[in-house]
Amino acid sequence: MNMIELKQVSRCYGTVQALAPLDFSVKQGEFVTLLGPSGSGKTTLLNLIAGMVSPSSGRIFVRGVDITDAPPSARGLGMVFQNYALMPHMTVFDNIAFPLRVRKMPMDEIRRKVKEVLDLVRLPDIASRKPKELSGGQQQRVSLARCIVYNPALILLDEPLGALDKKLREQMQFEIRRLHAELGITMLNVTHDQDEALSMSDRIVLMNQGRVEQIATPDELYRSPRTAFAASFIGTANLISGTVQGSAGQHAIVSTPLGMLRAAMTSQAVSRGAAVKLLVRPESVRMVPAPASSDLALDNAIADGRRHAGTLEDSITLGSVVRHHVRLPGDMQIVVQQQGSRGPAAHARGASVLLDWAPEDCQMILQD
């Protein structure tokens, strides 16, 4: 069953189309992330579902009920904001108890519920403190506790971890995933952090300029991006422009500044003469030092576009992996990623290197 369903929902502000008409649904129990650059329409989409903003067109359904015109309080949704939005003069207990008091729950039940959620977010001993006596991460967990205390069927999170440092953010990502799994609450999260989206989500809605670029699982989005934007936004992408010349067996033949390259066929129809981009991920590129003496077989491989001679410009160690920047003829730069243990030291800056990759790891992308 769909927890949320949007049918042709859009939103304009004057002449600005913050969100182009969109069809989109979230299944019960799913963890979905809205990912995209600043201004791409993520908050607008979340606010439309929460009822803080009304759509310019389209209808919104929660559990099959049309709630397009319902006020926020009647939608039964929880919302966690980036700035915690805790009430500063109230203790943690009173902050969390607030939504239950509004719902006129008996006091002993309120005490039991507040203790339960504070245990859940692993802050059992801070009920009597004020928000300013807590760290940022603790305040964040209290806002989460206040949100889950009244068992909403759906929680909307707008960059709730944006203000936290990397370590705390990773910890909170883990906590939110745990709560999601334990409580079975449907969650719709907003972030512009690709790592957060990839590590937390069942599905990602990738947004760009008020439009959906792609809706897919993290794995699918990384392995089979449909657009050049999607390829570059998720991970690092080597994109090579080219024109389709034909096919040979399982592969497409594409003419590029690096010569004729073989690429994996896509499920979409591609015609001869079509302008495409070829995507090769850094970890799919093999790099070896170029041999000192000339070699006919190698010259042929280079002429054929099966191997590429270049110059190593830079190597950067990022923990367990090393990233190399290699300059190829035609002023093209290719990023190569290798496991750190496999010796970047062997390659000096300015060294001549040879690159190659399997045609299966070279994907055709048809749209910008």
Ligand SMILES: Nc1ncnc2c1ncn2[C@@H]1O[C@H](COP(=O)(O)OP(=O)(O)OP(=O)(O)O)[C@@H](O)[C@H]1O
């Ligand atoms: N109240 C408003 N009035 C006018 N324009 C608005 C309003 N709210 C948002 N916009 C515009 O709509 C577009 C989408 O904004 P939105 O807040 O949804 O982006 P976002 O993806 O959440 O960005 P960020 O990552 O910076 O939070 C932007 O161009 C923004 O300027």
Ligand SMILES: [Mg+2]
């Ligand atoms: Mg926003």
